[in-house]
Amino acid sequence: MKDEILKIIKESVDSLALPGSPMGNETEFEVSVPKKKEFGDFSTNAALVIGSMKGKNPREVAQEIVEAIEQRQHGFIERLDIAGPGFINFFVNETLFESQLREILRLGEKYGASREGSGQRVIVEFVSANPTGYLHFGHARNAVVGDSVCRMLSFCGYEVIREFYINDAGRQMDMLGESVYSALARSCGLARELPEDGYHGEYISELAGEIKKSEECPQVPGDESEAIEFCREFAYSRLLEEIKTDLLDLRVNFDNWYSERIEIHGRGSEERKLDKTLAKLEDLGTVERKEQALWFKASLYGDGKDWVIIKKDGAPTYFLSDIAYHMDKYSRGFSKLINVWGADHHSHVLRLKSSMKALGLDESSLHVLLIQFVRLVREGVEVPMSKRTGDFVTLREVLREVGCDATRFFLLMRSSDSHLDFDLSLAKKESSENPVYYVQYANARISSLMRNSEEAGISASEEHLNLLSNDEERNIMKILLRFPEVVRSAAESLSPHKVVYYLQELAAEFHFYYNKTRILDSENTDMASARLCLARYVQVVIENGLGLLGINAPRSM
RNA sequence: GUCCCCGUAGCUCAGUUGGAUAGAGCGCAGGAUUCCUAAUCCUGAGGCCGCAGGUUCGAAUCCUGCCGGGGACGCCA
Numbered sequence: 001m002k003d004e005i006l007k008i009i010k011e012s013v014d015s016l017a018l019p020g021s022p023m024g025n026e027t028e029f030e031v032s033v034p035k036k037k038e039f040g041d042f043s044t045n046a047a048l049v050i051g052s053m054k055g056k057n058p059r060e061v062a063q064e065i066v067e068a069i070e071q072r073q074h075g076f077i078e079r080l081d082i083a084g085p086g087f088i089n090f091f092v093n094e095t096l097f098e099s100q101l102r103e104i105l106r107l108g109e110k111y112g113a114s115r116e117g118s119g120q121r122v123i124v125e126f127v128s129a130n131p132t133g134y135l136h137f138g139h140a141r142n143a144v145v146g147d148s149v150c151r152m153l154s155f156c157g158y159e160v161i162r163e164f165y166i167n168d169a170g171r172q173m174d175m176l177g178e179s180v181y182s183a184l185a186r187s188c189g190l191a192r193e194l195p196e197d198g199y200h201g202e203y204i205s206e207l208a209g210e211i212k213k214s215e216e217c218p219q220v221p222g223d224e225s226e227a228i229e230f231c232r233e234f235a236y237s238r239l240l241e242e243i244k245t246d247l248l249d250l251r252v253n254f255d256n257w258y259s260e261r262i263e264i265h266g267r268g269s270e271e272r273k274l275d276k277t278l279a280k281l282e283d284l285g286t287v288e289r290k291e292q293a294l295w296f297k298a299s300l301y302g303d304g305k306d307w308v309i310i311k312k313d314g315a316p317t318y319f320l321s322d323i324a325y326h327m328d329k330y331s332r333g334f335s336k337l338i339n340v341w342g343a344d345h346h347s348h349v350l351r352l353k354s355s356m357k358a359l360g361l362d363e364s365s366l367h368v369l370l371i372q373f374v375r376l377v378r379e380g381v382e383v384p385m386s387k388r389t390g391d392f393v394t395l396r397e398v399l400r401e402v403g404c405d406a407t408r409f410f411l412l413m414r415s416s417d418s419h420l421d422f423d424l425s426l427a428k429k430e431s432s433e434n435p436v437y438y439v440q441y442a443n444a445r446i447s448s449l450m451r452n453s454e455e456a457g458i459s460a461s462e463e464h465l466n467l468l469s470n471d472e473e474r475n476i477m478k479i480l481l482r483f484p485e486v487v488r489s490a491a492e493s494l495s496p497h498k499v500v501y502y503l504q505e506l507a508a509e510f511h512f513y514y515n516k517t518r519i520l521d522s523e524n525t526d527m528a529s530a531r532l533c534l535a536r537y538v539q540v541v542i543e544n545g546l547g548l549l550g551i552n553a554p555r556s557m
Numbered sequence: 558g559u560c561c562c563c564g565u566a567g568c569u570c571a572g573u574u575g576g577a578u579a580g581a582g583c584g585c586a587g588g589a590u591u592c593c594u595a596a597u598c599c600u601g602a603g604g605c606c607g608c609a610g611g612u613u614c615g616a617a618u619c620c621u622g623c624c625g626g627g628g629a630c631g632c633c634a
Contacts, residue, residue: 036577045576052614084577085614130634172634197633293632304559304630311632318634346561347629372562373628380568414570417562419627421569426583430596433583437596448594456593501571504581515589515598557596 001100001481002031005042005090008077012068013046033478037471040081040089041478047086058086097477098465104480104537105462112487112544117158123329124150126340127247128165131240132176133201136392138342138385140250141374141420143395144411144550146340147252148496149369151548156491161334163256165325168236169265170318175199176239177232181224183208184231188220201391207235246395251404251550264324274316277324278309286358296323301354322348323355330361337366338494343417346370369494371416378424402427405551409436412549413500435504439542440554442507446539447555449519453532456520460533464526468534472513476534479506483541487548496549503545510538 009031029046047065051058062082069080076096081089104111126146129139146162154160179198183205186192194200211217211234218227240257247254259266264273281287281296287309288295294310296319309320329337341348349368356363376383376393386392399407406427413435414420426434453459468477483502490498519531543553 032576034577035580039577043577048576048614058614087577132634167634170634291632295632308632313632315632317632321634343562343628345629350560370562377569418570419563423569434596435582438582441594441596445594445597452593497571501581508581511597512599514593515595518593520593557594 001096002033002042002485004096005031005044008069008072008074009044009046009065009088012065012072013050015068016064033482034089039083039087040079040091042090042092044088044090045086047082047088051086062086062088094466094469097474097481098462100481101465101477101537102462104540105533108540109544109547111540112483113155113157114484114488115157116488116491117153117156120157120335121159121161121333122153122336122338123161123163123332123334124153124338124340125163125165125329127243127252128167129243130167130172131236131243132172132199133239133392134203135243135246135395136385137376137395137398137422138374138392140395140398140407141411141416142340142342142371143247143250143252144408145369145371145416145496147250148408148412148499148549149338149340149491149494151550152487152491152496152499155487155548158336161256162254163258164254166240166257166259166261167318168240168259169261169321173232173236174228176235177228179204180207180211180231180235181228184211184217184227185220187212190221203239203391204235207231207238210234210238246399249399249404250395250407258325260321260325263328264321273324273328274320277327278316278320280327280359281309281323281355284358284360296320296351296355296358298351298354298358301357303350303354307351319348319351319355322352323359326352326356326366327359327361330356335365339366339368341368341370343370343372367494369416372419374411374420374422376424377421383424398422398424405440406434406436408549408551409500412496415495415497436551437557438511439503439507439546440552441557442510443539443542443546443553444555444557445514446510446535446542449532449535450539453520453528456522456528458520458522458525458528458532460536461529462533464530465533467527467530470517472509472516473531473534476506476509476513476538479509480537480541483545490548499545499548503542503549506538506541506545510535 009029029044029049031042031044034040034043047062048058050056051061054061059082066080066082066088069077076092077090078093079091081091083089107113124146126149127135127139127143129135135143150160150162175195175198178195179200182192182194182198187205187208198204208231211231214234216230218230220227266272286297286300288297288306292312293308295306296309297306299306307319308317309323310316326337349370352368353363353366356366376385376398383393402424410422410427411420427436430437450460468474479502486498486502490496517531519528519535521528521531546553
């Protein structure tokens with residue numbers, strides 16, 4: 001919609017052939033939808049931009065542009081105003097709206113989609129929680145934001161691969177094995193302390209209990225290292241399943257479960273990726289031996305400091321695996337790499353990018369979306385995320401308490417780089433205070449209208465759209481037609497919250513309209529069919545928008 | 558000390574690739590239903606956009622400094 005206006009302005013500006021330098025690139029001026037009605041349906045700052053470029057009075061430039069546009073006689077432009085310092089305001093008539101509105105039903109669930117990313121493959125890595133425990137609520141924001149970003153990117157035409165990187169190779173896995181083993185040993189009557197950095201949630205002893213009951217339970221006492229390995233593998237596979245279950249309950253899917261152990265450390269027929277990466281870094285002269293360890297010289301590539309990749313005991317660090325992993329991502333041919341990370345990993349961004357740069361890869365195609373922390377609140381009081389027992393508030397508990405829709409909505413409603421207060425008592429409330437229902441209710445009301453319309457013998461029709469001319473109807477149309485652009489902007493900036501805000505605005509406008517205007521007016525069936533059609537448009541957009549957020553759009557509430 | 562995020566209404570936050578008179582929800586005070594779902598709607602009060610400079614036609618938005626809150630700075634992952 002805006003694009004149409006932008007095209008018109010460009011044509012006219014070009015036709016003016018203003019003296020001096022040729023017009024620069026196209027992004028220099030913009031078309032916006034003004035907040036105030038007096039400023040028209042669309043507005044452009046073109047004259048201001050050009051004026052300051054050419055050193056001319058913006059209002060005079062505006063006048064020239066307006067004349068050029070008027071000469072071309074676009075049917076749908078009713079009036080052009082020059083306002084303030086030189087804004088050009090467009091007032092358009094219904095014909096433009098109507099033709100655009102028809103696209104909504106024509107495209108249906110595709111309305112708002114684009115081909116922006118067509119031909120581009122993008123990998124989104126998110127959650128990637130260690131399989132050493134249940135997902136806690138802190139992981140939920142990452143999961144939901146990552147998932148919604150994927151949905152938006154797919155909608156914009158990208159081919160999206162969703163990947164979970166399983167950190168199943170490192171010391172924390174051994175620690176898991178030892179923790180479970182120590183619980184098992186204790187339950188078998190051995191005096192055995194939990195290892196110092198061990199995991200001590202309740203689930204550890206539950207796992208040990210399961211092992212004890214199982215037929216394959218190792219002999220205790222017996223070969224300890226064998227038993228520990230058994231415990232580790234048992235716990236790992238069980239916990240990974242639990243993680244998958246919880247994510248599915250949150251409506252989060254993955255295409256790839258990428259095992260660090262197999263893919264990075266694994267010895268297939270080829271050379272290990274880890275060794276290959278190390279060799280490459282060495283060949284490039286980007287490492288140095290210092291204090292008996294091997295360091296990657298990140299400071300040469302934009303980071304503030306160097307980082308160890310091989311510890312003095314000879315073991316690789318997590319960072320080296322990470323370099324290998326990302327090198328692998330690049331080699332799989334993605335044009336864009338998106339990582340969704342917790343804000344506590346921010347220092348890893350520069351070091352990872354510096355390593356990609358050192359390897360000659362284009363680090364600008366790697367985007368890291370940092371997610372700030374969530375604070376759980378109940379009745380205005382903070383709920384500690386970790387309990388005395390060493391357990392965390394799990395995702396599962398919260399899902400059980402407030403349900404998936406509310407959980408997702410609340411986690412998506414704020415910008416990712418803002419700290420988030422998750423109000424459990426509010427999210428649980430089935431009342432008007434809860435914003436989740438606000439949007440869903442608009443949709444349910446429309447469904448109800450549709451049901452009632454059949455009895456009243458009215459059906460939605462685009463035939464009489466021209467009858468819709470009051471302020472509320474026009475406002476709704478304008479909001480509806482903004483949807484594709486909102487999606488594009490939200491996808492581009494990886495910001496699902498923009499869709500949340502948009503839907504709240506649309507729902508508000510619809511509720512207002514609904515209260516003020518009788519839609520199923522049996523006295524005037526032409527009008528009723530047009531209004532019903534408008535309601536149907538709203539429904540399509542709400543359903544599509546909620547779909548991008550992974551939230552259901554119930555037909556009745 | 559270095560780096561990242563944040564600071565906007567009583568509370569929680571949008572708005573930040575510079576645009577016109579800064580918005581929403583909650584809370585607070587009032588009000589609306591003989592009729593399509595009141596999980597709704599309307600009205601009102603409520604603001605040195607943390608502070609101070611700078612950049613320009615124009616700054617909540619960009620730059621610098623300072624203050625305040627959170628986080629990261631391990632041969633852990």
